[in-house]
């Protein structure tokens with residue numbers, strides 16, 4: 001869009017002079033339209049222009065907006081990115097998933113789980129593979145089942161909640177994130193948010209190990225893994241708070 005605005009301003013550059021002479025001639029950037037045979041860059045300028053006109057409700061508001069981007073403190077491209085980027089509705093679990101103390105791989109697993117994007121067996125039915133949960137062998141595998149309808153994972157989550165002194169009923173990820181969401185920066189609330197991400201990561205890792213390596217940790221060993229992570233975090237974070 002910066003290119004289109006520079007054409008409007010008749011900026012002094014070889015490219016602007018060339019397109020003004022070769023393409024636009026006597027027309028204006030606001031009344032001109034690209035042809036099917038034009039280059040992708042040229043077509044994208046007009047596609048963005050049309051999108052802005054449609055969103056802002058006319059040419060004049062677009063010109064005002066672009067002018068403010070040009071003279072504002074933020075770079076033009078930063079304003080353009082903010083204008084065009086897709087803005088999803090805020091989610092209640094953002095500060096739980098993206099807790100700064102969590103390791104990126106733990107946050108990433110929790111994020112995928114919240115979005116329902118882990119490759120659970122109910123999402124792979126086109127492969128005609130086994131749909132049974134490899135943790136409990138007792139029900140079909142899905143996000144809702146793994147977190148935390150599954151007997152195997154729910155007993156671990158119960159144990160973890162006991163360590164974390166969490167007494168609320170948190171039988172699903174949605175419920176857990178609603179309880180843990182807050183802006184508190186003290187050690188305990190942060191450790192609780194970290195722990196949920198660690199637990200989801202370890203459950204998913206254990207599930208994959210059972211399917212792909214055909215080996216299984218006993219829940220006791222799994223609990224020790226969790227405690228190891230928890231203690232590691234707790235002692236290291238306690239030193240810096």
Ligand SMILES: [Zn+2]
Pocket residue numbers: 133134135136137138139145146149150151152
């Ligand atoms: Zn299960």
